[in-house]
Amino acid sequence: xxxxxxxxxxxxxxxxxxxxxxxxxxxxxxxxxxxxxxxxxxxxxxxxxxxxxxxxxxxxxxxxxxxxxxxxxxxxxxxxxxxxxxxxxxxxxxxxxxxxxxxxxxxxxxxxxxxxxxxxxxxxxxxxxxxxxxxxxxxxxxxxxxxxxxxxxxxxxxxxxxxxxxxxxxxxxxxxxxxxxxxxxxxxxxxxxxxxxxxxxxxxxxxxxxxxxxxxxxxxxxxxxxxxxxxxxxxxxxxxxxxxxxxxxxx
Numbered sequence: 606x607x608x609x610x611x612x613x614x615x616x617x618x619x620x621x622x623x624x625x626x627x628x629x630x631x632x633x634x635x636x637x638x639x640x641x642x643x644x645x646x647x648x649x650x651x652x653x654x655x656x657x658x659x660x661x662x663x664x665x666x667x668x669x670x671x672x673x674x675x676x677x678x679x680x681x682x683x684x685x686x687x688x689x690x691x692x693x694x695x696x697x698x699x700x701x702x703x704x705x706x707x708x709x710x711x712x713x714x715x716x717x718x719x720x721x722x723x724x725x726x727x728x729x730x731x732x733x734x735x736x737x738x739x740x741x742x743x744x745x746x747x748x749x750x751x752x753x754x755x756x757x758x759x760x761x762x763x764x765x766x767x768x769x770x771x772x773x774x775x776x777x778x779x780x781x782x783x784x785x786x787x788x789x790x791x792x793x794x795x796x797x798x799x800x801x802x803x804x805x806x807x808x809x810x811x812x813x814x815x816x817x818x819x820x821x822x823x824x825x826x827x828x829x830x831x832x833x834x835x836x837x838x839x840x841x842x843x844x845x846x847x848x849x850x851x852x853x854x855x856x
Contacts, residue, residue: 754806
C-alpha cells in the first residue's frame with residue numbers, strides 16, 4: 606500500500622512538473638535502474654575523474670573538451686542506452702509543446718562513484734522539429750553525446766560579450782547521429798543549438814559549473830538569437846533574449 610501510494614504521488618507530481626514551463630523537467634531517480642556492467646562503470650569513473658580535474662584546475666577547459674570528446678567516443682553506446690533504460694524512458698516521456706524535456710539521472714547506485722558529483726547530468730529529449738534552443742554559457746563546460754535519433758547541431762564561438770548581445774562566429778553546422786558528440790567551454794564553441802530531425806531524439810549531457818577562475822560571473826545559461834545582423838569578418842550580432850522569447854522562436 607505504501608509503495609502504491611508513493612507511486613500515485615510521484616505520478617501526480619510528475620504530471621504537474623510536465624505541465625509547467627517551456628523546458629520540462631522529469632525527476633526520475635530510477636532512470637538508471639539497470640545493473641551497470643564493469644566496462645561502463647569504469648567509463649563513468651573516468652568521466653568523474655576528468656570533470657574533477659577541470660573543477661580543480663588541473664587542466665584547461667579546451668583540454669577538457671578534447672579529453673571529454675575522446676572519452677565519449679570510447680563509450681559502449683548500446684550499453685549506455687541499456688543502462689539508461691531508454692526504451693522505457695522513450696515510452697513514458699511527455700514532450701513539452703516547445704523545447705526539450707529535461708530528464709534527471711541518478712548515478713548513486715554505481716559502485717565507485719562519489720556521492721557528490723562535480724558535474725550535473727541529464728538526458729534531453731525532443732520530438733521532431735523541436736530544439737534545445739540557442740544559448741551560451743557563463744562559467745560552464747558541458748558535453749553532449751547523442752543516444753538516439755537524429756539532430757542538427759550548431760555551435761558558435763563567442764567572440765565578444767556585450768551588454769545586450771554577443772558577437773558570435775559559426776564553428777559547427779551539421780547533422781549529428783547516435784554516438785556523435787560536441788562540447789562547450791568559456792573559450793571554445795560556447796554557443797550551441799540542437800534541433801531534432803527524427804520523430805524523437807535523445808542526448809546525454811554533463812555540465813561542470815563554476816570552473817573558470819578568470820570569470821567573475823555565476824554559472825548560467827544565456828539565451829541568444831543567432832539569426833541576427835551580420836557584422837565584419839563573418840560574425841553575427843546575437844541578441845540576448847529571455848528563455849520564453851527564445852523558446853517561442855526556436856523551441
